[in-house]
Amino acid sequence: MNFSLEGRTYVVMGVANKRSIAWGIARSLHEAGARLIFTYANERFEKPVRDLVSTLEGQDALFYECDVTNDEAVDATFQQIGNDVGTIHGLAHCIAFADKEDLKGEFVDTSRDGYLLSQNISAYSLVAVTRAAKPLMTEGGSIVTMTYLGGERVVQNYNVMGVAKASLDASMKYLANDLGKNNIRVNGISAGPIRTLSAKGVGDFNTVLKQIEEKAPLRRTVTQEEVGDTAYYLMSDLSRGVTGEIIHVDSGFNILG
Numbered sequence: 001m002n003f004s005l006e007g008r009t010y011v012v013m014g015v016a017n018k019r020s021i022a023w024g025i026a027r028s029l030h031e032a033g034a035r036l037i038f039t040y041a042n043e044r045f046e047k048p049v050r051d052l053v054s055t056l057e058g059q060d061a062l063f064y065e066c067d068v069t070n071d072e073a074v075d076a077t078f079q080q081i082g083n084d085v086g087t088i089h090g091l092a093h094c095i096a097f098a099d100k101e102d103l104k105g106e107f108v109d110t111s112r113d114g115y116l117l118s119q120n121i122s123a124y125s126l127v128a129v130t131r132a133a134k135p136l137m138t139e140g141g142s143i144v145t146m147t148y149l150g151g152e153r154v155v156q157n158y159n160v161m162g163v164a165k166a167s168l169d170a171s172m173k174y175l176a177n178d179l180g181k182n183n184i185r186v187n188g189i190s191a192g193p194i195r196t197l198s199a200k201g202v203g204d205f206n207t208v209l210k211q212i213e214e215k216a217p218l219r220r221t222v223t224q225e226e227v228g229d230t231a232y233y234l235m236s237d238l239s240r241g242v243t244g245e246i247i248h249v250d251s252g253f254n255i256l257g
């Protein structure tokens with residue numbers, strides 16, 4: 001059995017720039033021989049993504065806009081993908097958002113709108129894209145979503161996004177249960193803090209980075225590349241017996257009390 005991704009096609013959702021975790025995932029899947037399809041939230045992201053992907057030698061990528069807050073848009077995007085490539089073998093969901101004022105201070109002050117917005121984009125979007133992608137995964141497949149420790153236990157300032165990640169984690173497991181009979185696996189990668197565009201929105205991020213370097217078992221933070229390689233494992237047949245799982249790529253920080 002070989003663990004290359006040659007001859008397989010994966011959708012990567014959420015590349016914003018070269019620091020994105022989704023870009024780390026795209027590079028690892030490309031190196032493993034995969035053909036890649038990229039979706040982005042709006043046309044503002046199209047050029048940066050196309051420019052990044054042009055650096056992947058021999059990659060014959062496709063690009064689609066996909067506003068995950070709109071069911072018709074999600075359906076239209078995946079129908080278009082189905083028309084263009086037929087079968088896909090998996091999907092990396094690297095999409096989340098919360099209002100900045102809901103990512104600092106006290107969680108008790110979260111507005112109803114802010115709470116629902118973060119649930120909508122950061123958790124429900126996995127259900128929507130999985131339902132739309134399922135018919136295209138005729139040979140089975142593997143879906144990976146990005147989560148964080150703040151959804152398992154309280155991390156100061158993470159607040160409303162922690163509640164959204166708790167919802168995402170449970171959603172991932174229920175999707176794994178539904179799709180297992182179609183030989184589609186659904187898993188999460190819980191990444192340690194990485195300095196991305198999104199990380200800029202979370203209060204006191206620098207303190208958390210320092211804490212990892214001082215306390216995590218590996219005494220260092222992790223990289224987009226390390227997350228990308230775990231995504232490669234989860235997309236490959238190496239993880240064929242794994243579904244509904246969360247793999248922590250966080251220098252072991254999650255094992256500490």
Ligand SMILES: CCCCCCc1ccc(Oc2ccc(Oc3cccc(O)n3)cc2)c(O)c1
Nearest residue numbers: 096097098100148156157158193198199201208
């Ligand atoms: C206090 C916790 C420090 C470690 C946070 C690690 C982390 C970093 C980035 C993460 O991804 C997002 C994605 C969107 C997001 O919402 C944003 C981001 C930027 C601006 C904005 O208005 N909202 C916040 C975090 C994420 O889920 C988790």
